[in-house]
Amino acid sequence: MTRMQTQSQSQSQAPLPAQDGHVTADGRQIGGVMMEMKNITLRFGGVVAIKDISFDIRQGEIRAIIGPNGAGKSSMLNVISGFYHPQEGEVWFKGYRRGPMKPYEVARLGIARTFQNIALFDGMSVLDNIMTGRLNRMKSGFLAQALWWGPAEREENLNREAVEKIIDFLEIQNIRKTPVGRLPYGLKKRVELARALAAEPQLLLLDEPMAGMNVEEKEDMSRFILDVNDEFGTTIALIEHDMGVVMDLSDRVVVMDYGRKIGDGTPDEVRSNQDVIDAYLGVAHD
Amino acid sequence: MDQFFFAAEVVANGLMTGVMYSLVALGFVLIFKASGVFNYAQGVLALFAALTLVGIQQGQIPFADLINAAFGTSLHQFGWTVPAVLAIALTAGVMVLLAFLIEKLVLQHLVGQEPIILFMATIGLAYFLEGLGDVMWGADIKTLDVGLPQGISDAIEGATAEWFGYGFFIDRLDIWATLIAAILVAALVAFAQYTKQGRAMRAVADDHQAALSVGISLRFIWVMVWSIAGFVALVAGIMWGTKSGVQFSLSLIALKALPVLMLGGFTSIPGAIVGGLIIGVGEKLFEFFIGPMVGGATENWFAYVLALVFLVFRPQGLFGERIIERV
Incomplete structure (x- = not known):
């Protein structure tokens, strides 16, 4: 927790990143723009879920999307990960404009995600679940894999090593053989994070990683998120x-509020933004 | 003593019939594992594969009756025969094409739907394929011969007669079917457990959204799984077709696969094998010991009664996963 506190203090002094590439007060390198959403509008029939929103995500930063229930946050995440396709606007990733991609194609680009309502493979063990995160990193032909022959066996071992590292990192060694369906909620969330990490993503999308957790679990999860950002x-x-x-x-x-963007900036700027305060606390209508 | 040997012979024959049941059940398990769908069309798939195989082998012109009715011609045969191996390879190709079309025309439009909806779609598919098989290849009963040895094995009869003083009657086709099924099962288990496609297949079975998010293409997996199921159906079609002729009642063997699955569990490949063997042996032994007391013909219902008992006491089957829902 100490690191989190120092970071929040440091951020109060950190200036808004004005140009490409800078170093945060706690020594992390923030690079140029990695992902840019330009004028995104998403409709479901007559309902407008996202209305003309633009923002960017910089290399190496932790970017949060907040807003009251129904503001369109999850829809925005689903647009980034290819589950929804916006009617208007452009999605740019690493300098290229992205066409309407299928979710699995987005995943292969190096964008991994977790879900608000945990989407794990309940029938598989924790280890197998995390191994699925590495499916796109396996190259050998399936005949070789079925026979565990030569390069295929080496590849499987390398992938196992990478997965074991993540298991150690997230401190879930003792449940590695447990079927995921039997785990308590907090651990499931952690396994889902592990699976996303196993893909070694460049961009990691977390949909309410701490929803429904108690204080202790939240602290653990916060620590993991900071460590992932810092170490990887x-x-x-x-x-x-x-x-x-x-x-x-x-x-x-x-x-976000009602599908619109009402604030964007450092936590302190956002905290003092009148629109944001109104959206969260409600405004007196007179 | 003869009674004992006779019972042993019954068991041996039961095991081999069981293998045939397992072959059909295997196709069901594969699709159930990969999409959570009970594929009602699996039996028809076997029929369709067998019809296509015979048709290609004998050089029949597909849709001959339709063409003749439309143009007043009287075409029936190309006038050539295709070697068995080539015909099997071509039929396998047709099954892959069929898998591709099923994904494109049916499954793709049902992503994320309830399993019951997908199940209904496979019922429709079953009727469609049965009709298609009829229109393509005609409704008459055909004999299928791909060169598998048939008839009572003299070698086994001679050897057992020498050792035990009792000659076992075992059909050579059954022995071959057992061998081929064993190889097929070993290959499928290795595939599902050790390959990335196998792992992806299990992932898709579990959760579509999660599978997409780790970069698995549902389309590819579905085409792959239906192709494999089509191939298993082809093998089952060859075995059953050789044994009892290619006829439309072949699609009813799918019904025998149901009790096999209830015994073995819908999600387990070894379960399909063991379930098939238990039912094969069980119904033969039951017929042998109890049959005479109740007037025979117990083979028709034994499997279903056994399945009913299992449904009451162990609904997930012998090897099935028990799915626990947290509330």
Whole structure:
């Protein structure tokens, strides 16, 4: 927790990143723009879920999307990960404009995600679940794999090593053989994070990683998120309800309300933004 | 003593019939594992494969009756015969094409739907394929011969007669079917457990969304699984077709696969094998010991009664996964 506190203090002094590439007060390298959403509009029939929103995500930062229930945060994450396709607007990733991609194609680009309502393979063990995260990193032909022959066996071992590292990192060694269906909620969330990490993503999308957790579990999860960002240099975009957590974790925050963007900036800027305060506390209509 | 040997012979024959049941059940398990769908069309798939194989082998012109009715011609045969191996390879190709079309025309439009909807779609598919098989190749009963040895094995009869003083009657086709099924099962288990496609297949079975998010293409997996199921159906079609002729009642063997699956569990490949063997042996032994007391013909219902008992006491089958829902 100490690291989180120092970070939140440091952020109060950190200036808004004005140009490409800078170093945060706690020594992390923030690079140029990795992902850019331009004028995204998403409709479901007559319902407008996202209305003309633009924002960017920089290399190496932790970017939060917050907002009241039904603001369109999850829809935005689904647009980034290819589950929804916006009617208007452009999605740019690493300098290229992305066409309407299928979710599995987005995943192969190096964008991994977790889900608000945990989507794990309940019938498989924790280890197998995390191994699925590495499916796209396996190259040998399936005949060789079926026979465990030569390069295929080496490849499987390398992948196992990578997965074991993640298991150690997230401290879930003791449940590696347990079927995921039997795990308690908090651990499931952690396994889902592990599976996303196993893909060694460049951009990690977390949809309410701390929803429904108790204080202790939240602290653990916050620590893991910070460590992932710090040690692997993974860029992270997350949605979260817990304001305290968001302000502590993130470098920059996008605030949404009723499908519109009402704020964007460092946690401190957002905290003092009148629109944001109104959206969260309600305004007196007179 | 003769009674004992006779019972042993009954068991041996039961085991081999069981292998045939397992072959059909295997196709069901594969699709169930990969998409959570009970594929009602599996039996028809076997029929369709057998019809196509015979048709190609004998050089029949597909849709001959339709063409003749439309143009007043009287075409029936190309006038050539295709070697068995080539015909099997071509039929396998047709089954892959069929898998591709099923994905494109049916499954693709049902992503994320309830399993019951997908199940209904496979019922429709079953009727469609049965009709298609009829229109393509005609409704008459055909004999299938791909060169598998048939008839009572003299070698086994001679050897057992020498050792035990009792000659076992065992059909050579059954022995071959057992061998081929064993190889097929070993290959499928290795595939599902040790390959990345196998792992992806299990992932898709579990959760579509999660599978997409780790970069698995549902389309590819579905085409792959239906192709494999089509191939298993082809093998089952060859065995059953050689044994009892290619006729439309072949699609009813799928019904025998149901009790096999209830015994073995819908999600387990070894379960399909063991379930098939238990039912094969069980119904033969039951017929042998109890049959005479109740007037025979117990083979028709034994399997279903056994399945019913299992449904009451162990609904997930012998090897099936028990799915626990947390509330």
